[in-house]
Amino acid sequence: MIRLFIRELRTDQRLFWRSREAAFFTFLLPIILLVLLGSVYGDEDDIEGIRAGTYLLAGLLGYGVVSTAFASLAISLVIRRESGVLKRIRGTPLPTTVYLAALLASTLVIVALEAAAQLAVGRLVLDAGWPTEPGALALALVLGSLSFAALGLALTGAIRSAEGSSAVVNAVYLPATFICGVFFSVDSLPRLLEALAGLLPLTYLLELIRDAFTAGRLEASSEALAVLAGWGALGALLALRTFRWEPREA
Amino acid sequence: MAAIEVSGLQKAYGRREVLHGLDMTVPAGEVFALLGPNGVGKTTTVEILEGYRKRDAGDVRVLGEDPARAGAAFRARVGIVLQSSAVYPLLTVRELVELFAGYYPAALNPLDVIQLVGLEDKRDARVRTLSGGQLRRLDLALALVGNPELVFLDEPTTGFDPAARRQAWETIRSLRGLGKTILLTTHYIEEAQALADRVAILRDGRIVATGSPRELLAGQGAVEIRFRRNGEVITVETDEPTRVLHELTADALAAGVELEELEVHRRSLEDVYLDVTRSEP
Numbered sequence: 460m461i462r463l464f465i466r467e468l469r470t471d472q473r474l475f476w477r478s479r480e481a482a483f484f485t486f487l488l489p490i491i492l493l494v495l496l497g498s499v500y501g502d503e504d505d506i507e508g509i510r511a512g513t514y515l516l517a518g519l520l521g522y523g524v525v526s527t528a529f530a531s532l533a534i535s536l537v538i539r540r541e542s543g544v545l546k547r548i549r550g551t552p553l554p555t556t557v558y559l560a561a562l563l564a565s566t567l568v569i570v571a572l573e574a575a576a577q578l579a580v581g582r583l584v585l586d587a588g589w590p591t592e593p594g595a596l597a598l599a600l601v602l603g604s605l606s607f608a609a610l611g612l613a614l615t616g617a618i619r620s621a622e623g624s625s626a627v628v629n630a631v632y633l634p635a636t637f638i639c640g641v642f643f644s645v646d647s648l649p650r651l652l653e654a655l656a657g658l659l660p661l662t663y664l665l666e667l668i669r670d671a672f673t674a675g676r677l678e679a680s681s682e683a684l685a686v687l688a689g690w691g692a693l694g695a696l697l698a699l700r701t702f703r704w705e706p707r708e709a
Numbered sequence: 710m711a712a713i714e715v716s717g718l719q720k721a722y723g724r725r726e727v728l729h730g731l732d733m734t735v736p737a738g739e740v741f742a743l744l745g746p747n748g749v750g751k752t753t754t755v756e757i758l759e760g761y762r763k764r765d766a767g768d769v770r771v772l773g774e775d776p777a778r779a780g781a782a783f784r785a786r787v788g789i790v791l792q793s794s795a796v797y798p799l800l801t802v803r804e805l806v807e808l809f810a811g812y813y814p815a816a817l818n819p820l821d822v823i824q825l826v827g828l829e830d831k832r833d834a835r836v837r838t839l840s841g842g843q844l845r846r847l848d849l850a851l852a853l854v855g856n857p858e859l860v861f862l863d864e865p866t867t868g869f870d871p872a873a874r875r876q877a878w879e880t881i882r883s884l885r886g887l888g889k890t891i892l893l894t895t896h897y898i899e900e901a902q903a904l905a906d907r908v909a910i911l912r913d914g915r916i917v918a919t920g921s922p923r924e925l926l927a928g929q930g931a932v933e934i935r936f937r938r939n940g941e942v943i944t945v946e947t948d949e950p951t952r953v954l955h956e957l958t959a960d961a962l963a964a965g966v967e968l969e970e971l972e973v974h975r976r977s978l979e980d981v982y983l984d985v986t987r988s989e990p
Contacts, residue, residue: 551813
């Protein structure tokens with residue numbers, strides 16, 4: 460079982476890194492955005508009481524989680540489903556649990572590498588701070604990845620074709636990155652959008668990540684952890700109902 | 710024990726009934742061909758036997774289990790070539806066959822299987838660089854690497870050129886030599902005739918004829934004698950061609966006439982197939 464899991468994990472890693480588009484858009488893009496936006500923000504004053512570079516780094520760490528665990532995972536699963544790969548796997552004795560666990564583990568590996576690269580780039584280029592609570596950051600990234608992966612799996616059930624998958628996924632998560640405050644502070648958002656952002660899981664993931672850079676706000680964190688985990692549980696429930704192995708048109 | 714036992718199998722998609730009361734039995738070690746035109750329910754039947762689809766009614770036993778409820782232990786004993794499927798395009802042939810080998814408790818050596826299907830030249834090529842025929846052979850390799858007792862081949866040679874088809878036939882024959890049970894679907898009559906111990910002809914969701922190719926031909930007038938007389942084509946079907954031909958030629962000689970365009974040919978499975986798929990049940 461363990462050997463099977465490790466072999467699946469290695470395969471998923473190979474597939475990710477060999478797919479240039481996935482590796483670029485999922486892995487490199489958040490790092491590139493960090494550098495670009497960092498140069499725009501420059502040495503701006505503090506944002507919400509955090510140094511601008513640190514604020515931006517925290518936002519893009521959250522962006523990395525969403526683009527990897529939600530967007531990339533959902534798109535690649537729809538492509539695997541529609542092309543018939545999942546159906547073919549389904550005909551083998553490989554247990555579903557091992558298949559999905561390896562896929563999630565592979566996602567976590569990518570998120571971890573991504574975060575490490577972002578922290579290093581943030582430190583070197585943006586003069587961002589290190590997280591004061593590394594454990595809290597790790598917890599936020601892992602919980603965020605699992606919750607968004609569950610939501611991504613749930614979303615695949617609603618996507619009908621491989622061609623449409625990236626359009627649907629981007630339409631769901633890109634607006635969220637803006638209103639939840641990945642790239643800038645959301646203090647100036649219209650009231651309606653602010654209320655909407657207050658419901659979305661990305662808001663709470665970003666809060667957890669930013670808290671990890673500014674110690675001593677653990678009270679707020681437990682609420683954010685609960686909301687994020689709740690979204691993850693909802694995603695998992697939906698995914699169990701809607702996930703399918705066979706192409707839509709079949 | 711029979712590898713596959715099906716009785717009264719029914720399946721509808723919405724209101725469209727695809728199978729109404731299909732019966733068949735495939736003994737272990739047999740190559741059994743389901744033959745029929747496209748859209749007649751061959752793939753539906755096979756996917757029910759593989760466990761992909763649920764049946765509406767009927768009894769199905771595959772290797773002693775109900776495939777609709779069977780789990781990993783069942784899937785370890787069957788090999789599947791789907792009519793259309795895909796595998797990870799970014800892996801190499803060898804990586805993929807090794808990956809699948811890892812799924813099965815008693816897998817064969819992946820390199821041997823790659824050689825068996827004739828892909829040793831493409832061993833280190835990425836799957837996405839393979840031609841259609843090579844992909845089909847890779848499908849076969851993935852179905853075989855688990856050393857299954859029963860192999861499902863859903864239109865295994867569709868789209869092959871004649872040479873590739875002959876080669877695939879050789880591979881399938883060698884599987885038969887290893888004692889595997891094979892359920893094959895095809896709309897190529899010559900494929901069924903070349904490979905199958907027994908053939909079942911499907912029409913309108915039922916099996917309308919079943920037997921060895923020889924049995925299907927017997928009793929139908931196995932030989933056809935055809936000639937032209939007074940501008941009219943005359944066809945005689947017979948199981949006793951020697952006698953009939955002797956009488957015909959003796960009469961013609963006595964009358965001093967020529968049997969124009971005289972032809973004698975064995976009826977093929979194709980003739981039987983066309984008869985049963987055309988006539989009303």
